[in-house]
Amino acid sequence: MFKLSAVLAPQRPEESLLALKDKIAYFKDVGLEGIEPSIPDPWRIDIKALRDMVxxxxxxxxxxSTGLGYVWHGWSLSSGSEEVRKKAIEAIKKHIENAQELGAPVIIxxxxxxxxxxxxACMSRFKESLRECIAHAEDHGITLLIEPINRYETRLLNKVDDVIKLIKEMGSDKLRLMVDTYHMNIEERNIxxxxxxxxxxLAYVHVADNNRLAPGYGHVDFKSIMGILKEMGYDSFLSLxxxxxPDFRRAIRDGAIYLRMLMKLLSNKSS
Structure with missing residues (x-):
């Protein structure tokens, strides 16, 4: 069956993930098997210390997770500024090297x-950047995960089919799809x-309800989604x-409890 994880992100640029040890311990306490660190600057983190803590x-x-590089620093793989685009490429390359230490894929x-x-032209620049990142990922044995994101946050690659088409075009087994139930609820006619x-x-799944709250706090049919994933043979992470x-700990706890309940129902149904 599935494994559960959750995103752990600093709340401000000066905050270190290594200062969030109590939250990592809490992930373990509520039965998560994984952690998805959101790393805004791949040059400013002690990867060995993070690995040891995990x-x-x-x-x-x-x-x-690499999105804070865009949110906080403005790095963009499709930017019309060559300086900005090159910085984004170098950031992804560094994330790939860090990922090799952690044994994890890198999200784009x-x-x-x-x-x-x-x-x-913007998409052309993105593809050029992506090819360079893929070559680095192949050299290091790391998988890159492309996430379809809703139209209100980006104009590039909004739907699952958009990313599948891109993966076919790139032709690398180190480029895979990840999905996010929040974005799918906006963009897909039928999840x-x-x-x-x-x-x-498909290699990775983000889970959030239609209101971006914990699963069970909104209207997304997670029982159906998880049933389909199970039928597909997907057995990797569901990451919150x-x-x-209402607060970080309760959100993670409630999300984990709800997903575990559905996993138990699916397991009982198949036994």
Missing amino acids: DEYGLKVSAI GLIRGYGEEPLE GVALMRSRKY EILPF
Whole structure:
């Protein structure tokens, strides 16, 4: 069955992930198997110390999130500024090297950029950047995960089919699809059908309800989604990327409890 993880992100640029040890311990306490560190600057983190801290609690780094590089630093793989684009490429390359130490894939989400006009030229720049990142990932044996993100946050690669088309074009087994139930709820006409189409490419799943809160706090049909994932043979991580409501600990706890309940129902159904 699935493994559970959650995003752990600093709340301000000067905050270190290494100062969040109590939250990592809490992940273990509520039964998570993984942690997804959100790393805004890959040059300013002690990867060995992070690995040791995660190992201390018997957890696994499920993936490395890179979006804060765009949110806080403005790095964009599709930027019309060559300086900005090159900085984003170098950041992803450094994330890949860090990922080799952690044994984790690297997510390419918001760091692709918003999508400047003209959009065709913007996508061309993104593909050029991505090819360079893929070559580095192949050299280091690391998988890159491309996430479809809703139209309100980016104009590039909003739907599952957009990313599948890109993966086919790039032609590398180190480029895979990840999905996020929050974005899918906005962009996909039928989440289940989109998931079935992703079978050959899917390697990672973000879970959040339609309001970006913990699963069970909104209207997304997680029982159906998880049933389809199970039928597809997906057995990797479901990673909680959620708002900290009513607070961080309760959000993580409630999300984990809800997903575990559904996993138990699915397990009982198949036995």
